[in-house]
Amino acid sequence: MKSALYLCLLLLGLQVQGQQQEQQIPHSPEDHSQAEDENLPHVKIAPSNADFAFRFYKQVREEAGNKNIFFSPLSISTAFAMLSLGARSNTLRELHKGLFFNETEMEKQKIHEGFQCVLQLLSDPHREVQLNMGNALFINDRLKLLKKFLDDVIHFYYSEAISSNFQNPPEAIKEINEYVERKTHGKIVDLVESLDPDTMMVLVNYIFFKGSWEKPFNNLNTRDDDFFLDATNSVKVKMMHQNKAFNIHRDENLSCWVVEIPYTGNVTSLFVLPDEGKMKQVEDALLKETVSNWMESLKIREIYLVLPKFSISASYDVKSLFEKMGVTEVFSNQADLSGVAEETLLKVSKAIHRAVVDVRENGTEASAATMLEITLLSLRFPLPLHIAFNRPFLMMIIDKTTHSMLFLGKIVNPTARED
Structure with a gap:
């Protein structure tokens, strides 16, 4: 039986306020003035990420009916791109296809370098907006990750690796929920309600954005x-x-x-x-x-x-949506995630995504x-x-x-x- 890998795609959306916060990901030495240079890693992956965003939107629309839709395509693609570091054979090909990466046009290394550059640039502490994006792996202490996979997720995705006691599910759930609550500034609480008994790892991606309008509303x-x-x-x-x-x-x-x-x-x-x-x-x-x-x-x-001034939230079963987009093997017993851990068969059992958006006049105490x-x-x-x-x-x-x-x-x- 395949052990479960729980993929949590967590984010807090737009809150139109101005506030700076120290970032954890290092400042990129990239010269932002050359953003149009087609050879820059983040520019190379941008078309694929855009294609994925609109394809995922149209899949969500089919099920949403007359409901609000709100999600972060970048959060979802980043999480699955990070997971693809441990995918092999057809599982890897399906993931790349689902994320709109053409393996004949872009080397795997270039894909990960692109996301690495995006994470660096988004979390530049000198930016005028507060934008935090990060990843974490909560790892069952019985699971021995392959050194290359762990090195790569830390190098390319700046992921934290946290050893967790999954033999004590309430303790593991508490640890994950407290992490999520802290990273989303208290906006997402008690996200994980239960864990599969076979859970070996929980992958978390979060994105948090606060920005002030250039022209605030009175x-x-x-x-x-x-x-x-x-x-x-x-x-x-x-x-x-x-x-x-x-x-x-x-x-x-x-x-x-x-x-x-x-x-x-x-x-x-x-x-x-x-x-x-x-x-x-x-x-x-x-x-x-x-x-x-x-x-x-x-x-x-x-x-x-x-x-309108509004605040809405939305949650999605990404596993179901991805399966309808043709990405199925990574969720099945045929999953090949052999690049993740030693002598352990893994599959993704759950993939969830939550987003919040809060649009208001401004968030500053006073604005000239x-x-x-x-x-x-x-x-x-x-x-x-x-x-x-x-x-x-x-x-x-x-x-x-x-x-x-x-x-x-x-x-x-x-x-x-x-x-």
């Missing part, structure tokens, strides 16, 4: 308004308002508005508002080429922006920018374009330094906190 302008769930139903939600210049694009082919709302630092967000009845059309077109076209087509324009709101309109100029996110919309959080999509989601009901 909380004095936040007021209750209708958010239209569909043509006949609506809910009351607190709407944030501001009249400023933003990069926007009108995609006439897909019938949607795209608004870029940047954070301080080199992270930005895209909010995509499909016309009524056009959400599926926009979702079907979600590809890296589509987003690239949106980014290149953005033009600055003064608009009156209305955005907030106090400099210009609310008077001159009659000599036309009224600004009014873009109100008062119906279902898409959101993406993109790190420009690494070309990584940190988060991807669809907000269909801002008042539904748990999905």
Whole structure:
């Protein structure tokens, strides 16, 4: 019987606040000004990570129905890429295919070097946003990991290796949950409720992001308004308002508005508002080429922006989703994870992913920018374009330094906190 490897993909999502925190991963010597250089490791893996993000989104959409969607594609791909260090034969080929890595075009070493570079750049302590991403292995003290696997996960993925007493499940569960709670600043508690009796290792990946809007909303302008769930139903939600210049694009082919709302630092967000009845059309077109076209087509324009204030969370059974995407062997008794441990047959028994997103006016005690709101309109100029996110919309959080999509989601009901 295969021993179980429990894969936990844990993250805390976007909390629009400004606060610096010391990072644990070393500062990269990489010159960020050369981010466009195609030979940089993180640039090489960016297209595959984008393809995975949108493929996973479309798989989630099939099961989500009329529910909010929110997840970190980078967290999921990083966890499975790290696991692939110990995969062999067809199990490895399936994982690479599921993550959209073409083995004939990119060597395995280059894939891991790419993720290593992403982790370095994201956790640069000199950045203006707080962005923590990390990995940990909780290892049954009866399991003897192969030295190469352990060396590689530490070298490429900066993973912590923690020996755990899985013969005492309550103690192991407590240890893992306390680690998760600490790394997610108390936002995710009691995540692991039980462990399979055969569990030999728990792999944890987490990502935590806090950023301040470059142009904060004034909380004095936040007021209750209708958010239209569909043509006949609506809910009351607190709407944030501001009249400023933003990069926007009108995609006439897909019938949607795209608004870029940047954070301080080199992270930005895209909010995509499909016309009524056009959400599926926009979702079907979600590809890296589509987003690239949106980014290149953005033009600055003064608009009156209305955005809901919301906090939602979502959980996913990644094992089930991956199996429907054709990645099956790693979860079966045919799994070949022989590169992980000595004389122990392993498979992944569970893979879960949880995300939280919290969007608000700002998180600072006081902001001069907030106090400099210009609310008077001159009659000599036309009224600004009014873009109100008062119906279902898409959101993406993109790190420009690494070309990584940190988060991807669809907000269909801002008042539904748990999905």
